[in-house]
Amino acid sequence: MANKCEICGKVSGTGHLVSHSNIKTKRTWSPNLQRVRAVIDGRKKRIMVCTACLRSGRVQRAI
Numbered sequence: 460m461a462n463k464c465e466i467c468g469k470v471s472g473t474g475h476l477v478s479h480s481n482i483k484t485k486r487t488w489s490p491n492l493q494r495v496r497a498v499i500d501g502r503k504k505r506i507m508v509c510t511a512c513l514r515s516g517r518v519q520r521a522i
Contacts, residue, residue: 462489462490462492463490463492463507464490464492464507464508464509464512465506465507466506466508466509466512466517466518467509467511467512467517469490469509469511470490471487471488471489471490472488473485473486473487473488474486474487474488490509491509491510492507492508492509492510493507493508493509493510493513494506494507495508495513495518495520496520496521497518497519497520497521498519498520498521503521504521506518
C-alpha cells in the first residue's frame with residue numbers, strides 16, 4: 460500500500476540527514492497516517508488518512 464493520504468494526497472517527503480560533521484545522507488519523512496473507517500459516498504470504508512485531515516474534520520468517521 461502506498462504511503463499516501465487518500466483525502467489530501469499527502470506523501471512522503473525526502474531530504475538529507477545532516478550530521479555534526481556535515482555529512483549528508485538521504486532520508487524520508489513519512490506522513491502520520493491512520494487507518495480509519497470513514498463514510499465515503501454513504502458507505503463505510505477503511506481508508507488511510509493523515510492526522511491533519513482527521514483533526515480538521517475533512518473525514519467523517521463511521522461508527
